[in-house]
Amino acid sequence: MIESKIFTIDNKSDEKFLREKTKDFDFKKWSRADITKLIHGMKQTMHEANGIGLSANQIGLPHKIFVARVPQAQGASKFYAIFNPKIEKASDEKSAQEEGCLSIPNRYGNVPRPERVTLVGLDRNNKPLRIKAWGLLARVFQHEIDHLEGKLFIDLTKDIYGVKIKNQNEK
Helix, strand or coil, rough: CCCCCCCCCCCCCHHHHCCCCCEEECCCCHHHHHHHHHHHHHHHHHHHCCCCCCEEEHCCCCCCCEEEECCCCCEEEEEEEEEEEEEECCCEEEEEEEECCCCCEEEEEEEEEEEEEEEEEECCCEEEEEEEEHHHHEEEEEEHHHCCCCCCCHHHHCEECCCCCCCCCCC
């Protein structure tokens, strides 16, 4: 049910799909068990790829849902599964920080984003959520919602750079 392959812009049909807007998640079409499997599969795929966020369209699903596991100041991390998310409010203060993306391997860029946001959406039980976020969490929420709207971080930055991968013979 859950595709573990992450769509990347290196594949033209994947990129076309990544750039399409997703559709609202319809809870009536999914059983509780299937929603649990969906969240678990997305969480596992994100974890295996060493990511901190993953939107449904990154694994080929056209639904408005993302998962994230964001480190907190105390060293622990908190897991989120958010359906039909929207940024309700964003601060005027912006900062540019380096971002990468599982769908854009080995490329990074400094992306200006609001420092604080209020996200609204639904939890796995179709109950309303409202989360005030700042720092890395606010950035991850904005990055994942951009995915669901068909936007990629490379569309928001002028300075894209790659990371040289050492081959096994280099020391």
